Amino acid sequence: MTLKVYLSGEIHTDWREQITTGAHGLDVVFGSPVTDHAASDDCGVAILGGEDRKYWHDHKGAMVNAIRTRKGIAEADVVVVRFGDQYKQWNAAFDAGYAAALGKSLIILHGPDHAHALKEVDAAALAVAEDPAQVVQILRYVLTGALPG
Numbered sequence: 001m002t003l004k005v006y007l008s009g010e011i012h013t014d015w016r017e018q019i020t021t022g023a024h025g026l027d028v029v030f031g032s033p034v035t036d037h038a039a040s041d042d043c044g045v046a047i048l049g050g051e052d053r054k055y056w057h058d059h060k061g062a063m064v065n066a067i068r069t070r071k072g073i074a075e076a077d078v079v080v081v082r083f084g085d086q087y088k089q090w091n092a093a094f095d096a097g098y099a100a101a102l103g104k105s106l107i108i109l110h111g112p113d114h115a116h117a118l119k120e121v122d123a124a125a126l127a128v129a130e131d132p133a134q135v136v137q138i139l140r141y142v143l144t145g146a147l148p149g
Contacts, residue, residue: 003143006076007032008069008099009092010084011040015109015132019080022136026143031072033065040065062091073099078142080135083110083118093121100124107135 005028007016020030034040044060051057069091073079079099081092099106108125109132110118122128129135137148 001143002027002029003078003139004029004031004076005078005080005139006030006072006099007080007082008073008095009080009082009109010086010089011035011037012084012086015082015084018132019135019139022133023139026139028139028143031076033069033072069095070098073104074102076104078105078107078139080107080109081121083108083114083121085111085113096121096124107138109135 003026007019007030011033016030016032016035023030034043041058041061044062044064045051045057047064048060051060073095076099079095081096081099083089083092096106096108106125107127107129108118108122109129111130115122127138129138140146140148
């Protein structure tokens with residue numbers, strides 16, 4: 001069985017690479033948003049034309065990115081949403097809520113310092129992991145039934 005996994009959220013660390021590398025050999029297909037921050041921010045104006053006000057610049061980018069994100073989440077079997085330490089990822093919170101509303105199997109990934117702030121988001125998840133290796137172990141168990149170790 002091929003598992004489609006959408007990796008959403010924080011784009012400033014290598015957590016996606018850790019998961020995709022760790023899942024090598026498993027029957028998993030990964031999807032994700034555009035992780036080039038500048039391209040993600042500027043896609044709307046690059047495609048649809050410039051804006052004088054930053055609000056509309058950002059709005060266009062958010063709408064174009066939402067097309068990709070909604071498709072990726074809708075087609076996924078499992079959605080992993082990472083909340084990082086450096087920035088407030090409001091888009092990650094939306095992605096988690098959207099995935100939960102669609103009934104997707106949701107794994108939330110964040111460090112222990114975010115446990116209180118994300119308690120409602122965590123409550124919507126089937127698993128809450130603290131590091132990418134735990135996500136890989138979940139995927140391995142789902143596909144093979146094998147426990148770590």
